[in-house]
Amino acid sequence: MGFELSDITNAVEVVGPSIDSAIDYLLDDSRRNTASASTSTACFTSRAGMLGKRGSSSSSCSAGKIRQSSINEFTQSASRPKRSKTMNKLNMSQSEVLQRDMGVQNVHPPLADSDLHVATEKAVSSSYCKDEDIGPDWQKKVKTLLQKHFGFPLLKDFQKDALEAWLSHQDCLVLAATGSGKSLCFQIPALLTGKVVIVISPLISLMHDQCLKLAKHGVSACFLGSGQTDRSVEQKAMAGMYSIIYVCPETILRLIKPLQSLAESRGIALFAVDEVHCVSKWGHDFRPDYRRLSVLRESFRMDTMKFLKFDIPIMALTATATTRVREDILQSLHMSKATKIVLTSFFRPNLRFLVKHSKTSSLASYKKDFHELISIYSRKGKSSSKNKLMSTNLEENSESSDNASNGCMDECNGINEINVDDVEGDAVTDSDNEVSSPGRYGLDSLKDRQLSVEYLEDECDVVQDVDDLDVSCGEFSGKLPLKGCSGFLLHKTPDLANDPGERAKLRHKPLEDGPTIIYAPTRKETLSISKFLSKFGIKAAAYNAKLPKSHLRQVHKEFHENTLQVIVATIAFGMGIDKLNVRRIIHYGWPQSLEAYYQEAGRAGRDGKVAECVLYANLSRTPTLLPSQRSEEQTKQAYKMLSDCFRYGMNTSCCRAKTLVEYFGEHFLLEKCLVCDICIKGPPERQSLKAEAMIFLQVVSTHCRNFADISYGGYEGRLGERPNIKALVSRIREQYQQFSASDLLWWRGLARLLEVEGFIREGDDMTRVQIKYPEVTERGRQFLSSETEQPFHVYAEADMLLSMTSPKSFSSFAEWGKGWADPEIRRQRLQRKRTWKSPRKRKSRKRQPDSNTVRGRLTAKLSKK
Numbered sequence: 020m021g022f023e024l025s026d027i028t029n030a031v032e033v034v035g036p037s038i039d040s041a042i043d044y045l046l047d048d049s050r051r052n053t054a055s056a057s058t059s060t061a062c063f064t065s066r067a068g069m070l071g072k073r074g075s076s077s078s079s080c081s082a083g084k085i086r087q088s089s090i091n092e093f094t095q096s097a098s099r100p101k102r103s104k105t106m107n108k109l110n111m112s113q114s115e116v117l118q119r120d121m122g123v124q125n126v127h128p129p130l131a132d133s134d135l136h137v138a139t140e141k142a143v144s145s146s147y148c149k150d151e152d153i154g155p156d157w158q159k160k161v162k163t164l165l166q167k168h169f170g171f172p173l174l175k176d177f178q179k180d181a182l183e184a185w186l187s188h189q190d191c192l193v194l195a196a197t198g199s200g201k202s203l204c205f206q207i208p209a210l211l212t213g214k215v216v217i218v219i220s221p222l223i224s225l226m227h228d229q230c231l232k233l234a235k236h237g238v239s240a241c242f243l244g245s246g247q248t249d250r251s252v253e254q255k256a257m258a259g260m261y262s263i264i265y266v267c268p269e270t271i272l273r274l275i276k277p278l279q280s281l282a283e284s285r286g287i288a289l290f291a292v293d294e295v296h297c298v299s300k301w302g303h304d305f306r307p308d309y310r311r312l313s314v315l316r317e318s319f320r321m322d323t324m325k326f327l328k329f330d331i332p333i334m335a336l337t338a339t340a341t342t343r344v345r346e347d348i349l350q351s352l353h354m355s356k357a358t359k360i361v362l363t364s365f366f367r368p369n370l371r372f373l374v375k376h377s378k379t380s381s382l383a384s385y386k387k388d389f390h391e392l393i394s395i396y397s398r399k400g401k402s403s404s405k406n407k408l409m410s411t412n413l414e415e416n417s418e419s420s421d422n423a424s425n426g427c428m429d430e431c432n433g434i435n436e437i438n439v440d441d442v443e444g445d446a447v448t449d450s451d452n453e454v455s456s457p458g459r460y461g462l463d464s465l466k467d468r469q470l471s472v473e474y475l476e477d478e479c480d481v482v483q484d485v486d487d488l489d490v491s492c493g494e495f496s497g498k499l500p501l502k503g504c505s506g507f508l509l510h511k512t513p514d515l516a517n518d519p520g521e522r523a524k525l526r527h528k529p530l531e532d533g534p535t536i537i538y539a540p541t542r543k544e545t546l547s548i549s550k551f552l553s554k555f556g557i558k559a560a561a562y563n564a565k566l567p568k569s570h571l572r573q574v575h576k577e578f579h580e581n582t583l584q585v586i587v588a589t590i591a592f593g594m595g596i597d598k599l600n601v602r603r604i605i606h607y608g609w610p611q612s613l614e615a616y617y618q619e620a621g622r623a624g625r626d627g628k629v630a631e632c633v634l635y636a637n638l639s640r641t642p643t644l645l646p647s648q649r650s651e652e653q654t655k656q657a658y659k660m661l662s663d664c665f666r667y668g669m670n671t672s673c674c675r676a677k678t679l680v681e682y683f684g685e686h687f688l689l690e691k692c693l694v695c696d697i698c699i700k701g702p703p704e705r706q707s708l709k710a711e712a713m714i715f716l717q718v719v720s721t722h723c724r725n726f727a728d729i730s731y732g733g734y735e736g737r738l739g740e741r742p743n744i745k746a747l748v749s750r751i752r753e754q755y756q757q758f759s760a761s762d763l764l765w766w767r768g769l770a771r772l773l774e775v776e777g778f779i780r781e782g783d784d785m786t787r788v789q790i791k792y793p794e795v796t797e798r799g800r801q802f803l804s805s806e807t808e809q810p811f812h813v814y815a816e817a818d819m820l821l822s823m824t825s826p827k828s829f830s831s832f833a834e835w836g837k838g839w840a841d842p843e844i845r846r847q848r849l850q851r852k853r854t855w856k857s858p859r860k861r862k863s864r865k866r867q868p869d870s871n872t873v874r875g876r877l878t879a880k881l882s883k884k
């Protein structure tokens with residue numbers, strides 16, 4: 020008797036986590052529905068046939084239809100007292116084990132606190148080929164497997180290239196965009212050969228997600244690592260009972276010997292190192308243990324293992340690796356000199372990239388920046404059945420808070436009618452208590468499902484610095500896969516890249532329905548933003564590593580079920596997430612690197628439909644690194660990456676997609692994506708800033724010379740007096756009347772442009788986001804002294820434009836500062852400052868109360884009295 024995975028999930032949902040009750044329910048149900056039971060039996064019997072002959076195709080089950088073993092088998096393999104059976108099984112000969120278990124795929128994680136395992140019948144494994152069977156018609160075989168297991172008609176070109184490399188026993192580095200389908204490159208070899216594929220992956224959540232998907236597609240898989248509490252899984256894995264073994268780098272290092280045995284028994288087809296950028300110190304998610312993976316090459320080569328006919332190939336895969344990172348990967352993993360590099364374009368034509376200026380720090384910014392988002396989701400909410408829920412929520416809010424949104428959604432249809440001021444008094448507090456109310460998902464209201472991946476919660480892989488990377492949680496799936504393998508989503512990406520006409524159409528195309536992920540730099544902000552959005556009836560939830568795990572699971576579940584509209588997350592959320600319809604990725608604050616930014620942004624629009632990636636950042640401030648433990652070298656590198664990211668935001672003239680893909684070393688042939696903010700708005704007018712450049716270089720050169728003279732003249736102790744850019748700009752303001760009112764922000768922008776030209780460089784050894792102590796280079800000196808016609812035509816950067824749109828009176832500031840040492844002048848100026856300030860205050864107090872707000876109405880009422 021067999022049961023569908025969904026039957027078991029169903030049973031568990033109906034009767035709760037008790038195995039006994041689940042069995043009773045299933046048995047009762049099967050009695051009621053004998054027809055369904057007999058189908059299962061038919062499918063189950065076919066397994067015996069296919070076990071003997073792996074090469075032949077004999078399964079009578081329809082492709083993709085997943086069956087599970089009987090419920091008895093299902094529970095036997097799981098319950099602790101039966102574990103000795105498992106051990107006995109491990110003492111059986113390998114062929115016996117294979118005969119017995121090749122058709123029964125375990126499974127991935129224990130599902131309940133009772134170590135429940137789900138044994139899924141491998142309905143389609145009869146189509147496995149033996150290694151030696153793989154001939155020139157391998158593409159045909161792959162096509163069959165692809166359709167049977169995954170429902171795809173064809174391999175993508177890059178997948179074919181990667182497989183070709185593996186078939187010729189070559190190492191391979193696969194660099195392909197997020198969501199392009201890299202996983203298939205290492206999953207197919209397991210299906211094609213019947214040997215095991217070992218996948219090294221950085222996050223348990225990621226491994227777990229992939230195991231669930233594979234089970235759905237009829238491929239046996241398991242994961243090993245700190246999150247795997249059932250030791251028998253490791254033993255079974257080493258005995259060759261799973262086709263694909265996911266393992267974290269820390270664990271694989273202690274499994275070398277058993278893996279060598281596995282290579283000799285069932286055989287290892289491939290070592291796949293997923294998210295391989297973690298190998299490199301020059302990447303954005305460095306994991307020291309990834310660097311030790313060279314042990315794979317050293318331990319599984321022909322000359323160390325005599326039975327091997329060739330070194331077991333290594334396939335390394337990532338979506339974000341600069342040229343430097345790639346070199347580092349090849350070296351660190353000791354990949355062969357003949358490694359094939361499979362590179363696809365990093366360009367994602369359906370993503371619209373935008374950068375917007377925002378202080379991103381206060382309620383006022385939220386109001387301004389999320390206005391549109393609130394409008395979009397509230398319109399959707401109006402027309403959906405969830406509207407009721409939202410207004411209820413709003414009513415609750417209005418009841419509990421006298422200045423909350425007060426049911427404004429009941430009255431309004433669009434953003435114009437939403438009065439965001441209504442939430443003004445609703446302080447977004449910083450207190451720790453906030454953790455207990457993350458967004459509108461009151462934890463009290465969450466009914467914890469016992470049959471979840473509880474074991475994952477506390478035993479997550481420790482990254483180098485969890486607090487910094489905040490990846491210790493990652494993805495949980497609250498629910499097992501639904502029925503069978505039917506319903507594959509074939510999201511064919513239109514060939515937009517080569518069709519400018521089609522791409523241009525995406526410019527103003529409205530976004531389809533789908534969730535939004537907002538990435539915030541700190542945990543605190545995830546809470547305050549989600550709370551803010553919830554006030555407007557948006558189904559928003561916070562997600563960060565410090566939130567209760569039950570909340571995180573619920574968020575994941577609802578995200579995947581499309582019942583959540585917005586997730587406000589730290590980087591804890593998302594690596595490898597394969598959800599097709601994410602419509603917007605909003606970064607609220609500077610990301611720490613372009614690698615991280617592109618990977619996170621790449622979670623949008625995986626269905627090939629247009630999606631938006633907006634970066635809100637304070638363009639008037641130099642970003643800082645988030646605190647973390649870093650060596651000196653790592654700090655330098657972190658600053659370099661942050662600086663690249665900052666420059667991406669400051670750029671006003673080059674297509675965003677071009678900047679991004681060229682950052683990863685790709686030559687962007689198209690020149691323009693046509694859909695980013697720069698392509699749409701066009702660059703600002705090009706200006707000749709030669710006069711300004713000359714003045715700046717002159718001042719820098721004079722003061723640096725003075726500084727050098729002083730230090731060489733025996734004043735080394737005064738190194739701290741090296742003039743920084745702020746001091747230099749003050750000099751310019753003082754010396755040049757026409758620039759007395761100019762803004763430091765503007766000169767900083769100019770300094771970056773001069774740096775790009777190679778006219779200045781950082782004057783000390785520090786790596787910074789932008790130059791602090793400018794020093795004129797030889798090239799700069801030539802420019803300065805040449806008196807030639809060499810032009811300096813440039814596009815003003817974002818901060819320069821910003822300073823021009825909101826000019827500050829720096830002339831008055833400079834004047835104000837003069838003579839400061841004189842106590843009388845100081846007294847007079849401070850006096851003036853006080854009198855200047857007070858009318859503004861009085862004026863703001865006199866503001867007429869707004870009759871559209873609760874606060875306003877109350878104020879009006881009170882003032883009448």
Ligand SMILES: Nc1ncnc2c1ncn2[C@@H]1O[C@H](COP(=O)(O)OP(=O)(O)OP(=O)(O)O)[C@@H](O)[C@H]1O
Binds near residue numbers: 199202
């Ligand atoms: N040949 C194919 N035809 C159609 N769809 C495919 C094909 N190969 C993979 N896909 C689909 O592409 C999606 C993304 O796959 P996958 O998760 O492997 O991407 P990835 O490149 O690993 O992304 P990330 O960089 O985010 O990890 C999946 O939904 C998968 O089913």
Ligand SMILES: [Mg+2]
Binds near residue numbers: 202293595
């Ligand atoms: Mg992936």
